[in-house]
Amino acid sequence: MINNFEGHVQGDKPVVVDFFAEWCAPCKLMAPILEEIKSRVGERATILKMDVDKNPAFAKMYGIQSIPTLIIFKKGKILWQKKGVTSAKEILMHLNMHLT
DSSP states (O other): OGGGHHHHHHSSSOEEEEEEOTTOHHHHHHHHHHHHHHHHHGGGSEEEEEETTTOHHHHHHTTOOSSSEEEEEETTEEEEEEESOOOHHHHHHHHHTTOO
């Protein structure tokens, strides 16, 4: 999936990227929230998890300095970004503006 990361974020479909690390306790709280989002939006959006320890170049490219950090991309542009554990309601509010 990482090999196609740029392909996803450049695409027409919104992409929620969760920048995380395995050792990060707050990051683990995002898993059920992202599952809820996926169940609500289905195939209209893509949800990716990006391990910053395994992919430091991507973390550096997007200026990720704390985790978890969520970014919503569409057509290569950052539409929204938030640090810390974020509710499904808040993520969906921003994501729904860009769903077709």
